[in-house]
Amino acid sequence: MPVNDRLRPIFRSIPLVLLMAILTLVGGWLGYALGNRIWLTADREALASYSDQLLGHATAVIEETNKALDDTNAAPPPYCTPAEIEFLRNMLFGSRNLKDIGRVKDGALLCSTLLGVPSGHVPMPSVPYVELPDGTQIFPDTPLAVSNSTATIIGRGNADVVIDPRALDTWKDPPYHFAVYYGDVEKGQIVKMFGDMETSAPAPAEGVIWSHGAGVLRRDSCSTASGMCISVWASLSDLDASNHGFVDAVMLLGGALGALGALGWINFNRRDQSLMARLSRALNRQEVTLLYQPVVNVRDGKIVGAEALVRWQSNGDFVPPDVFTAIAEQKGMAGRISRYVFDRMIDEMAETLRLHEGFRITINIVAADLSDPKFFAALEDGLHHAGLTPHQIGIELTERSTADSTAAIEGIARLRARGHVVYIDDFGTGYSSLAYLGQLNVNVLKMDRAFTRTVGTDAVTVSIVPQIIDVAIKHNLDIVVEGIETEAQAEYFRNLPVPVMGQGWYYGKPVPAAKLIKLLEQQDGIVSSKRGPRKGLHHRHRSNTD
Numbered sequence: 333m334p335v336n337d338r339l340r341p342i343f344r345s346i347p348l349v350l351l352m353a354i355l356t357l358v359g360g361w362l363g364y365a366l367g368n369r370i371w372l373t374a375d376r377e378a379l380a381s382y383s384d385q386l387l388g389h390a391t392a393v394i395e396e397t398n399k400a401l402d403d404t405n406a407a408p409p410p411y412c413t414p415a416e417i418e419f420l421r422n423m424l425f426g427s428r429n430l431k432d433i434g435r436v437k438d439g440a441l442l443c444s445t446l447l448g449v450p451s452g453h454v455p456m457p458s459v460p461y462v463e464l465p466d467g468t469q470i471f472p473d474t475p476l477a478v479s480n481s482t483a484t485i486i487g488r489g490n491a492d493v494v495i496d497p498r499a500l501d502t503w504k505d506p507p508y509h510f511a512v513y514y515g516d517v518e519k520g521q522i523v524k525m526f527g528d529m530e531t532s533a534p535a536p537a538e539g540v541i542w543s544h545g546a547g548v549l550r551r552d553s554c555s556t557a558s559g560m561c562i563s564v565w566a567s568l569s570d571l572d573a574s575n576h577g578f579v580d581a582v583m584l585l586g587g588a589l590g591a592l593g594a595l596g597w598i599n600f601n602r603r604d605q606s607l608m609a610r611l612s613r614a615l616n617r618q619e620v621t622l623l624y625q626p627v628v629n630v631r632d633g634k635i636v637g638a639e640a641l642v643r644w645q646s647n648g649d650f651v652p653p654d655v656f657t658a659i660a661e662q663k664g665m666a667g668r669i670s671r672y673v674f675d676r677m678i679d680e681m682a683e684t685l686r687l688h689e690g691f692r693i694t695i696n697i698v699a700a701d702l703s704d705p706k707f708f709a710a711l712e713d714g715l716h717h718a719g720l721t722p723h724q725i726g727i728e729l730t731e732r733s734t735a736d737s738t739a740a741i742e743g744i745a746r747l748r749a750r751g752h753v754v755y756i757d758d759f760g761t762g763y764s765s766l767a768y769l770g771q772l773n774v775n776v777l778k779m780d781r782a783f784t785r786t787v788g789t790d791a792v793t794v795s796i797v798p799q800i801i802d803v804a805i806k807h808n809l810d811i812v813v814e815g816i817e818t819e820a821q822a823e824y825f826r827n828l829p830v831p832v833m834g835q836g837w838y839y840g841k842p843v844p845a846a847k848l849i850k851l852l853e854q855q856d857g858i859v860s861s862k863r864g865p866r867k868g869l870h871h872r873h874r875s876n877t878d
């Protein structure tokens with residue numbers, strides 16, 4: 333085998349391998365993004381719940397503080413007697429979060445549970461950092477007289493308390509860090525009471541603010557009612573450490589789905605390709621056949637033409653023509669089918685066409701045929717060799733294939749210039765050719781069977797039938813009504829003020845060439861004066877298989 337031939341399959345599979353790799357990567361990336369998103373949501377929920385719990389604990393500290401201040405203020409003078417200091421000490425031992433309770437007067441500490449009665453003057457800090465509307469003063473980070481440490485002191489009236497700076501330490505829960513602020517949220521005056529790390533204070537505004545940057549996920553929540561702001565944050569890398577397994581799993585799943593999608597697409601494509609390969613072989617071997625569906629004058633039921641319809645059985649299975657012609661169109665193979673159908677139709681029907689000059693056979697083509705020189709050459713050759721006039725060959729174009737109006741207008745003009753009769757098929761089903769029906773300049777309008785079906789029913793679309801007929805009349809077009817199946821429908825179209833042609837199971841299902849020829853011969857022998865189909869014709873055709 334030459335080297336080129338051996339390498340060809342490898343080169344052919346490169347785009348497929350690339351596609352698989354790209355889809356796997358895209359799937360993996362999407363999985364990664366999704367995994368992270370899921371985790372970020374879970375992280376946020378966990379962080380919010382932790383923050384709410386902290387708020388509960390901090391509120392308990394403030395409530396305990398307020399109770400101690402109220403109880404101390406409620407105790408009557410004389411101040412700092414041994415009995416009062418005893419009373420304050422009992423209160424302190426009963427508290428969980430307070431370090432000291434003191435009695436103050438005129439900006440000085442008179443006594444406290446830890447100091448007793450100090451020997452000298454112990455001034456309170458002169459300027460409170462924050463003063464609440466009820467007169468409560470908050471002195472953050474104040475040096476203590478009893479030790480070298482600092483703590484928050486809260487005073488009101490003739491009492492003050494020292495709050496244990498480690499009151500919330502038991503609630504620390506890595507990887508979370510927190511800071512708790514207290515004050516007048518409404519006025520924007522808050523001070524930090526607890527916190528294990530330096531951080532910027534939150535904007536003291538009611539509500540919750542999330543921030544997610546500089547490698548940190550942070551939540552600030554403030555409440556006017558409690559006077560508290562809680563900041564909780566965690567570094568993303570600490571959070572990620574626990575997320576890795578999950579994110580990796582979702583990433584792998586995404587990658588697998590991407591690869592699976594690529595395989596599916598490749599498989600789907602291969603299936604179409606193999607269908608086209610089989611169709612190509614069938615065309616070469618002339619295994620694709622044609623049926624002809626009669627077209628009649630609805631006034632007298634006389635056959636005036638037929639539509640050639642392609643049929644293909646692949647491995648013994650019938651493949652619907654709309655399916656394989658659509659795939660062939662996508663794969664650029666539809667032109668071959670159009671030429672095949674035309675050639676075969678000429679082979680089968682040329683003699684009949686020569687004998688019946690007024691008889692016309694239509695073939696279906698696709699948009700690409702309109703600008704395909706091979707198609708036009710095939711038409712010319714076929715007609716020339718068969719000695720037929722183009723007028724006997726109708727060309728059917730679906731409304732969809734005229735969507736590219738410029739190409740359609742030019743192609744139709746060429747067909748008409750050569751003497752063909754051009755039909756617009758399935759009219760009314762799409763692309764509203766109404767707008768440029770005049771420009772398309774076709775000869776015949778084929779009304780889609782979806783509208784025919786509504787005749788004799790209550791369907792609202794029935795009202796469209798007269799409109800379509802009006803459109804045809806306005807544009808001076810002949811009319812073929814598709815899909816006539818019942819006498820009621822036939823009767824309706826027979827009684828129209830304009831003559832129309834009809835096609836449908838009522839008049840005859842598609843039949844092989846030999847049968848169509850026989851029908852024409854029978855018709856030639858009988859001059860039909862009946863309105864509607866001849867009984868024999870109608871019954872015989874109803875029993876045909878499509």
Ligand SMILES: Nc1nc2c(ncn2[C@@H]2O[C@H](COP(=O)(O)O[C@H]3[C@@H](O)[C@H](n4cnc5c(=O)[nH]c(N)nc54)O[C@@H]3COP(=O)(O)O)[C@@H](O)[C@H]2O)c(=O)[nH]1
Binds near residue numbers: 781814816817878
């Ligand atoms: N490009 C090409 N397209 C083709 C060709 N041959 C057929 N086709 C298109 O495939 C579609 C399905 O066609 P088919 O299965 O052959 O069905 C045709 C008729 O059998 C059916 N029909 C006719 N009368 C009736 C009826 O009374 N009731 C009913 N339920 N069906 C009926 O309609 C089809 C013909 O329709 P149309 O072409 O719109 O006139 C179809 O879209 C074909 O066009 C081909 O060679 N090339």
